[in-house]
Amino acid sequence: MIAELGLAALWLAAALAALQLLGGAVALMRGEAEPLAALVRPAAQVQALLCAIAFAALLYLFAVTDLSVALVADNSHSAKPAIFKLAGTWGNHEGSMLLWITVMALAGGLIAWVEHRLPERTLLATLAAQAFVGLGFYAFLLVSSNPFARAVPAPPEGAGLNPLLQDIGLALHPPVLYCGYVGLSVAFSFAVGALLTREVTPAFARVMRPWVLGAWVALTLGITAGSYWAYYELGWGGWWFWDPVENASLMPWLAATALLHSAGVLAARDALRTWTLMLGVVAFSMSMIGTFLVRSGILTSVHAFAVDPERGTFILALLTLYIGGALALFALRAGTVAEGERFAAVSREGGLVINNVALSAILGIVLLGTLYPLLTEALGFRVSVGPPYFNPMGAIFFLPMMAVLAIGPLLRWRQDRLARVRWQMVAVAAAFAAALLAAWLLAGIALLPLLGMALAAAVAVGSVLPLARRRLTRAPLTLWGMVLAHLGVAVAVFGMAADSAFTTERLVALRTGEQTSVGPWQVTLAGVEPVAGPNWTALSATLQVAYAGGASVPIEPQARSFWAPAQQTSESALLTRWNGQLYAVVGGQAPGDGAERWQLRLWWKPFVTCIWYGGGLIALGGLLALIGHVVGDLRRRRRWREARA
Amino acid sequence: MTALKAKHQRLVLVIVALAALIGAGLLAAWALRNQASYFYVPSAMVDDPPATGQAVRLGGMVQEGSLQTAADGVTVRFVVGDGQARVPVQFSGIVPDLFVEGSGVVAEGALRADGTFLATNLLAKHDENYMPRELQDMSPAEARETVAETQE
Amino acid sequence: MIRWRLWLWLPLLAIALLFGLFALQLSRPKDEFVRSALIGQPLPTFSLKPALPGQPPLANTDFADGKPRLLNVFASWCVPCAAEAPQLAALQAGGAEIVAVAIRDTPDDVAAFLDAYGNPFSRIGADPYSQLQIALGSSGVPETFVIDGTGVIRHQHIGDIRAEDVPRLLDELREAGE
Numbered sequence: 021m022i023a024e025l026g027l028a029a030l031w032l033a034a035a036l037a038a039l040q041l042l043g044g045a046v047a048l049m050r051g052e053a054e055p056l057a058a059l060v061r062p063a064a065q066v067q068a069l070l071c072a073i074a075f076a077a078l079l080y081l082f083a084v085t086d087l088s089v090a091l092v093a094d095n096s097h098s099a100k101p102a103i104f105k106l107a108g109t110w111g112n113h114e115g116s117m118l119l120w121i122t123v124m125a126l127a128g129g130l131i132a133w134v135e136h137r138l139p140e141r142t143l144l145a146t147l148a149a150q151a152f153v154g155l156g157f158y159a160f161l162l163v164s165s166n167p168f169a170r171a172v173p174a175p176p177e178g179a180g181l182n183p184l185l186q187d188i189g190l191a192l193h194p195p196v197l198y199c200g201y202v203g204l205s206v207a208f209s210f211a212v213g214a215l216l217t218r219e220v221t222p223a224f225a226r227v228m229r230p231w232v233l234g235a236w237v238a239l240t241l242g243i244t245a246g247s248y249w250a251y252y253e254l255g256w257g258g259w260w261f262w263d264p265v266e267n268a269s270l271m272p273w274l275a276a277t278a279l280l281h282s283a284g285v286l287a288a289r290d291a292l293r294t295w296t297l298m299l300g301v302v303a304f305s306m307s308m309i310g311t312f313l314v315r316s317g318i319l320t321s322v323h324a325f326a327v328d329p330e331r332g333t334f335i336l337a338l339l340t341l342y343i344g345g346a347l348a349l350f351a352l353r354a355g356t357v358a359e360g361e362r363f364a365a366v367s368r369e370g371g372l373v374i375n376n377v378a379l380s381a382i383l384g385i386v387l388l389g390t391l392y393p394l395l396t397e398a399l400g401f402r403v404s405v406g407p408p409y410f411n412p413m414g415a416i417f418f419l420p421m422m423a424v425l426a427i428g429p430l431l432r433w434r435q436d437r438l439a440r441v442r443w444q445m446v447a448v449a450a451a452f453a454a455a456l457l458a459a460w461l462l463a464g465i466a467l468l469p470l471l472g473m474a475l476a477a478a479v480a481v482g483s484v485l486p487l488a489r490r491r492l493t494r495a496p497l498t499l500w501g502m503v504l505a506h507l508g509v510a511v512a513v514f515g516m517a518a519d520s521a522f523t524t525e526r527l528v529a530l531r532t533g534e535q536t537s538v539g540p541w542q543v544t545l546a547g548v549e550p551v552a553g554p555n556w557t558a559l560s561a562t563l564q565v566a567y568a569g570g571a572s573v574p575i576e577p578q579a580r581s582f583w584a585p586a587q588q589t590s591e592s593a594l595l596t597r598w599n600g601q602l603y604a605v606v607g608g609q610a611p612g613d614g615a616e617r618w619q620l621r622l623w624w625k626p627f628v629t630c631i632w633y634g635g636g637l638i639a640l641g642g643l644l645a646l647i648g649h650v651v652g653d654l655r656r657r658r659r660w661r662e663a664r665a
Numbered sequence: 666m667t668a669l670k671a672k673h674q675r676l677v678l679v680i681v682a683l684a685a686l687i688g689a690g691l692l693a694a695w696a697l698r699n700q701a702s703y704f705y706v707p708s709a710m711v712d713d714p715p716a717t718g719q720a721v722r723l724g725g726m727v728q729e730g731s732l733q734t735a736a737d738g739v740t741v742r743f744v745v746g747d748g749q750a751r752v753p754v755q756f757s758g759i760v761p762d763l764f765v766e767g768s769g770v771v772a773e774g775a776l777r778a779d780g781t782f783l784a785t786n787l788l789a790k791h792d793e794n795y796m797p798r799e800l801q802d803m804s805p806a807e808a809r810e811t812v813a814e815t816q817e
Numbered sequence: 818m819i820r821w822r823l824w825l826w827l828p829l830l831a832i833a834l835l836f837g838l839f840a841l842q843l844s845r846p847k848d849e850f851v852r853s854a855l856i857g858q859p860l861p862t863f864s865l866k867p868a869l870p871g872q873p874p875l876a877n878t879d880f881a882d883g884k885p886r887l888l889n890v891f892a893s894w895c896v897p898c899a900a901e902a903p904q905l906a907a908l909q910a911g912g913a914e915i916v917a918v919a920i921r922d923t924p925d926d927v928a929a930f931l932d933a934y935g936n937p938f939s940r941i942g943a944d945p946y947s948q949l950q951i952a953l954g955s956s957g958v959p960e961t962f963v964i965d966g967t968g969v970i971r972h973q974h975i976g977d978i979r980a981e982d983v984p985r986l987l988d989e990l991r992e993a994g995e
Binding site: 373376377378380381382384385388389392393396401402403404405406408409412413416417527528529590605607608610617619621 | 681685689700773
């Protein structure tokens with residue numbers, strides 16, 4: 021019964037989305053006074069409610085393990101822990117599609133409910149655009165992947181106890197990512213709405229900004245967590261591999277970062293109108309293209325992922341409709357959008373333009389590098405593109421952007437003189453020079469990490485300077501957000517530079533009882549033992565490790581052999597200190613010689629953890645700014661109501 | 666600010682931004698030609714070797730009797746062949762589980778001046794099985810249904 | 818101003834090229850299969866223990882009795898192997914004798930697999946370290962080889978056997994017997 025209720029709710033929601041699109045279209049052509057137009061807001065709200073009901077129904081079916089529903093029977097098991105039963109709801113294709121459409125409908129309902137700052141026609145056009153995007157997903161869900169289909173006859177027990185999903189991180193990853201993508205889809209809808217009515221105003225940017233910020237925070241968290249996962253799970257000692265799956269998550273983040281900053285300019289100064297519209301379309305496009313690349317399997321990746329060419333074809337069709345349509349609209353309309361306010365080259369806007377150009381250039385470089393293997397494959401030869409391309413090419417634009425980031429936030433809007441901020445510039449330059457000198461004297465390191473470290477110091481100093489000579493308790497939350505996020509960039513870049521400059525690696529074959537060293541660590545192989553798990557066997561090495569002559573601590577890396585499916589993985593062992601991580605991987609027995617020697621790979625990675633702390637700081641800064649903007653909006657709204665009453 | 670100056674300023678902004686983006690594209694195209702790592706089989710590598718130090722991939726079979734482990738226990742030397750040509754390979758690190766003589770291998774690395782291929786990473790080739798990746802985590806019963814569905 | 822408008826079409830053009838590339842790649846099937854170099858050559862010499870205790874073992878000499886056979890390379894942990902079970906049963910019903918090699922498997926798992934999906938095999942050899950698989954030039958599971966009555970490999974089928982492959986394999990088997 022519950023399953024039928026959920027399905028009915030979903031069909032009704034789809035019908036309301038169609039009504040929402042129709043009403044928006046009527047409002048656009050004949051004005052918002054038409055009776056159909058008045059139905060748009062209620063349609064969006066009821067649609068959100070219906071989707072929530074449908075999703076709650078599926079959650080309930082998974083919670084009670086109703087095996088008469090095919091999806092539950094295929095993906096759950098009565099013996100699963102409760103939290104993973106719930107996570108199983110979105111741990112499959114149909115459920116994840118329902119989650120996506122639900123988050124999107126909730127976002128639409130919220131906009132329809134609270135948003136009164138835009139001209140009504142623009143808002144209705146926005147909701148229509150959102151319904152248009154949503155309808156494609158409803159069609160897919162209802163026609164080809166019904167989550168509520170019954171299994172006849174009902175099996176006695178569920179089949180799937182998907183071991184991969186029994187990991188709390190992996191259970192939470194998709195919802196976080198979807199929040200990011202949906203936030204960008206809202207920005208996309210606002211951009212399309214603004215293009216349709218040519219209403220590109222600061223109010224438009226202010227309305228769009230919280231959604232972009234929310235999406236950006238979610239994407240930042242997703243990338244940071246994904247990077248740490250690859251770091252400890254793959255056992256290769258690296259934290260970023262420029263793998264297609266990683267690039268697919270990075271590209272929407274780059275576009276969202278650019279959009280966030282250009283929307284800031286539009287909100288504060290009414291400049292960069294066309295550019296912000298363009299980025300609104302591009303950011304969502306990148307998240308869809310990323311999803312397409314990952315899901316269609318046209319690029320191969322080290323991260324195992326569900327791949328299905330037919331779903332790929334469907335996503336591509338949707339992409340063509342949405343992105344092609346939006347860009348065609350952009351080409352037709354952007355030329356007629358009135359020109360925004362002007363500004364001088366040396367100004368806050370000027371700095372943000374450099375930020376946007378650099379981010380776009382990096383986005384282009386990542387996109388080209390990711391797609392190049394695809395292009396050459398079409399021409400008949402196979403290549404792979406890796407760090408030797410991405411690292412220096414990205415740095416060419418990233419490092420100058422860091423330099424501007426240190427000073428830009430100190431400049432005034434519209435027009436400024438560098439002479440006005442000369443003392444701050446001196447402070448930033450001093451930090452840069454000191455770090456450069458220190459890093460160079462301490463260790464002769466390569467150019468990129470050297471520059472990275474010096475610029476990290478400069479940005480760290482520059483990022484907190486906007487707080488100087490302010491009462492910290494009175495500084496607005498949005499300012500704190502900006503400062504923390506920029507500081508996070510400095511911390512993360514410092515971590516990356518330190519990892520690449522100071523990491524020491526040791527590759528040895530040891531007998532039991534033998535000793536080696538890596539960096540300041542003394543490592544003794546205490547023993548190697550076989551261990552067995554549910555579907556794997558492993559060699560587990562016990563290493564006694566001591567930091568700089570201190571007390572020794574045991575760590576236990578494993579080499580696991582799975583037989584279903586057959587593959588070998590390294591369970592790395594990590595030991596974290598405040599100043600870095602010791603990373604140990606055990607291989608097999610050294611081949612060839614008869615003596616019992618075991619291959620070990622050890623890394624001492626000073627300050628590598630700063631990479632993820634920095635990512636966390638960036639997300640926290642984004643969250644503070646989001647809260648600041650929302651609280652500010654609510655306060656203005658209350659004042660406006662009081663003034664009217 | 667005069668109107669003329671304003672128009673001028675907007676144009677300059679657009680031109681600078683476009684120049685940077687086109688520059689990025691050209692730079693990327695140039696770097697891709699040089700940095701993409703191309704896939705070679707041994708006979709191609711012998712006939713038309715890549716530049717020394719350029720990152721490439723070498724794929725072929727590990728020749729029987731060619732696998733030697735150095736005294737340090739972590740460096741291996743072997744010969745990769747494709748039936749026509751042979752390339753000596755050296756690799757330091759933890760070799761993949763299924764890496765044995767006679768198996769297929771893809772080595773990532775670069776050719777040294779002495780003609781030895783210095784591998785930085787080895788990918789054993791024959792541990793793949795022919796299943797769509799999404800089926801990997803399914804139980805056989807589920808997978809059977811899924812396969813049956815896709816066959817319809 | 819006209820030129821400015823033309824610039825605005827550039828993103829659309831770029832995305833159209835991109836999607837054209839995607840569509841091209843989606844439309845062409847990926848053939849990353851590695852063909853065995855041994856087709857037309859005799860089986861390598863091997864002698865495998867039985868995959869199930871008490872059952873007959875498998876050696877290359879078992880193929881030299883003049884009768885063509887199918888050699889199925891499978892594993893209990895391999896999902897497509899389960900999916901092709903009905904097709905193997907159909908082949909057996911069509912008169913084919915099928916022998917098998919279980920790759921990297923355990924007797925318990927093989928027994929459970931055969932209980933669940935049926936046992937169309939006359940002999941099953943155990944290849945716990947993929948040695949025969951590598952020697953055969955097989956690069957994954959499942960694969961099915963057509964072996965003629967003198968022990969020469971005639972045909973290699975890569976991946977799971979679909980219903981439409983059954984008549985073709987029976988034809989190959991008949992040809993191998995002539």
